[in-house]
Amino acid sequence: MKRFDLPQLGIGVGLRTTHYRDILQGKPAVDWFEVLSENYMQTRGRPLAILDQVAERYPVVLHGVSMSIGSTDPLDRGYLGELKALRDRIGARWVSDHICWTGAHGKNTHDLLPLPLTEEALRHTARRVREVQDFLGAPLVLENVSSYASFAASTMTEWEFVAALAREADCGLLLDVNNVYVSARNHGFNPEDYLRALPMDRVVQFHVAGHSDLGTHVIDTHVGPVPDPVWGLLQAARALGAQAPVLLEWDASIPPLAVVHAEALRAEAFLREGERMAS
Amino acid sequence: MNEKPELLASRVDDGLVFERASATPIAKPRKSDGRQAPRVSAQSVVAALSLAEQQRWLQTVITHPESVEAGAALAGELTEHVISPGAMTSAVEGLDVYHHAYRARLIECLVDDYPALHYALGAEAFAALAGSYIARHPSRSPNLNAFGSHMESFCRAHEDPQAGFWADLARLEWTLVEILHAEDAPPLAAEQLARAPTAAWAGARLLPSHTLRVCRFEHPVNAFFQAFKNDETPPLPAPAPIALAVYRQGFTLWRMVLTPAMADLLEDLVRGATLGDALGAMERRIQDPAALSEVARDVMAWFSSWVQGGFFRGVEITDWST
Numbered sequence A: 001m002k003r004f005d006l007p008q009l010g011i012g013v014g015l016r017t018t019h020y021r022d023i024l025q026g027k028p029a030v031d032w033f034e035v036l037s038e039n040y041m042q043t044r045g046r047p048l049a050i051l052d053q054v055a056e057r058y059p060v061v062l063h064g065v066s067m068s069i070g071s072t073d074p075l076d077r078g079y080l081g082e083l084k085a086l087r088d089r090i091g092a093r094w095v096s097d098h099i100c101w102t103g104a105h106g107k108n109t110h111d112l113l114p115l116p117l118t119e120e121a122l123r124h125t126a127r128r129v130r131e132v133q134d135f136l137g138a139p140l141v142l143e144n145v146s147s148y149a150s151f152a153a154s155t156m157t158e159w160e161f162v163a164a165l166a167r168e169a170d171c172g173l174l175l176d177v178n179n180v181y182v183s184a185r186n187h188g189f190n191p192e193d194y195l196r197a198l199p200m201d202r203v204v205q206f207h208v209a210g211h212s213d214l215g216t217h218v219i220d221t222h223v224g225p226v227p228d229p230v231w232g233l234l235q236a237a238r239a240l241g242a243q244a245p246v247l248l249e250w251d252a253s254i255p256p257l258a259v260v261h262a263e264a265l266r267a268e269a270f271l272r273e274g275e276r277m278a279s
Numbered sequence B: 001m002n003e004k005p006e007l008l009a010s011r012v013d014d015g016l017v018f019e020r021a022s023a024t025p026i027a028k029p030r031k032s033d034g035r036q037a038p039r040v041s042a043q044s045v046v047a048a049l050s051l052a053e054q055q056r057w058l059q060t061v062i063t064h065p066e067s068v069e070a071g072a073a074l075a076g077e078l079t080e081h082v083i084s085p086g087a088m089t090s091a092v093e094g095l096d097v098y099h100h101a102y103r104a105r106l107i108e109c110l111v112d113d114y115p116a117l118h119y120a121l122g123a124e125a126f127a128a129l130a131g132s133y134i135a136r137h138p139s140r141s142p143n144l145n146a147f148g149s150h151m152e153s154f155c156r157a158h159e160d161p162q163a164g165f166w167a168d169l170a171r172l173e174w175t176l177v178e179i180l181h182a183e184d185a186p187p188l189a190a191e192q193l194a195r196a197p198t199a200a201w202a203g204a205r206l207l208p209s210h211t212l213r214v215c216r217f218e219h220p221v222n223a224f225f226q227a228f229k230n231d232e233t234p235p236l237p238a239p240a241p242i243a244l245a246v247y248r249q250g251f252t253l254w255r256m257v258l259t260p261a262m263a264d265l266l267e268d269l270v271r272g273a274t275l276g277d278a279l280g281a282m283e284r285r286i287q288d289p290a291a292l293s294e295v296a297r298d299v300m301a302w303f304s305s306w307v308q309g310g311f312f313r314g315v316e317i318t319d320w321s322t
Helices: A017-026 A046-057 A077-090 A119-136 A158-169 A177-187 A191-197 A228-239 A257-278 B042-046 B051-062 B068-075 B091-113 B115-121 B123-136 B147-156 B163-181 B190-195 B198-203 B221-229 B260-270 B275-285 B289-308
Strands: A011-014 A032-036 A060-063 A095-098 A140-143 A172-176 A203-209 A246-249 B205-208 B212-217 B242-249 B252-258 B312-316
Touching: A011 A257, A017 A046, A017 A257, A032 A046, A032 A246, A046 A060, A046 A077, A060 A077, A077 A119, A119 A140, A119 A158, A119 B051, A140 A158, A140 A203, A158 A172, A158 A191, A172 A177, A177 A191, A177 A203, A177 A228, A191 A228, A203 A228, A203 A257, A228 A257, A246 A257, B051 B068, B051 B091, B068 B091, B091 B115, B091 B123, B091 B147, B091 B163, B115 B123, B115 B163, B115 B221, B123 B147, B147 B163, B163 B212, B163 B221, B163 B242, B163 B252, B190 B289, B190 B312, B198 B275, B205 B260, B212 B260, B221 B242, B221 B252, B242 B260, B252 B260, B260 B275, B260 B289, B275 B289
Parallel strands: A011 A032, A011 A246, A032 A060, A060 A095, A095 A140, A140 A172, A172 A203, A203 A246
Antiparallel strands: B205 B312, B212 B242, B242 B252
């Protein structure tokens, strides 16, 4: 498997509008950028022109939030067509989205909603992942989401669902270790149990991010530096065999690019330390 | 007469394009009574709910304009029968995160697209307006670029003395969003026009740029918008009709104030009238000989500024031999 032979891109950060000027003028030594797909769809104006310039200079990956792969609505062929065209236009190394649904009955909530962890949802989602992969002609990379509610009808754990989906649909995984942490706190499970159950050879990419701890629950706000327990889960996933590029998401109170990049580069030290401890 | 175009504040860093990410807006935590709802046996209670039914239930609950509880009442199943409690939160508290995030995310998008309207209304009234807007026009698109497209008509339908001003302001701000996303094309160069034989001009049609809009307003929204962009605190203005050309050159957005005669002529050209027909119609509209003489003197300057502004992407001349 070995990550579908996708490239090892190093340490990247999410492309955000507030950093456009720094990126295009300063040409910082960032290994790669992750691009929010929908921000560059249904537009022919400035955002797309900026993205073209970024993609000329850096490896880029498309990360979507509206594929709604688990929805019971039909797959949106228009969306998929535009996504494929965007991927080809900018030479994105891979396309990712989330193990979730974002809306039903024609509406889009623009949120990453949890699925009932049932055989029905698993079969339904796996079939749609295979359809999307056939359409894209490439593996789809799917991210575990953070959640604040779980369905009473669930018959398996989230890690059982994610692992089964990856195998049944033969897709890649974007392992967001911050989301694992957030959901573990919110639902009361051991995050290392989660990691141990995943097929690490399918992990194509990592996400790290900050969150907001409200005491009774944790919100995935992508704010601030990455807390140590999240770095710890990244080390644990690496120790379990996941060899994948790391991407920092920072979406609230976004500091200058140099600060975001410096935070992302901390991943190298944590991964080195993890390897030293393992040996 | 032809006022210098006003340069809009650069949009490079002000986030005109609403940025979507997978982050969750934070909600004010609901006060917990410390009691945990009992875990309900899923198999016994909700085994009959299909995936589609569970999705319909959750969507109804989290998009309800009022609350999770009101949404659950509408959705028709007890919350505890569908959703399990969290480690330290009840099922309703968990759903509250999604319920808050749904509205917060969409209101943020509308604030992003309509910053001056947000100022004009004030944060609280804007949030109320946006809440009603979200209920009336829920997003049906994979992205949020077009989410705010109904705001002008939505404002106009309000029964409020200021509704007309809000609608005009919304129209101006939405026009800016539209042309930001519009496809660019190389503008018509003055040399291209110069190559056309003078005798052929009357039958020529100018092709408008995709990034040009000619707008008329019943309120002086241009001055209000500019004052807002200048960080001033403009009062809500009384009605006073104006016309604007709103356009993009490269990635810069501009507004040009048009006199009524300029607006009439430009609208005719944008609608596809030939130069001869458009100028003939202008002559017929202006009854006062002195005014007509003034316009005749200025019209070449208008065309010059419009071509320099990239208002046109080409010219169609049917008979070059004329």
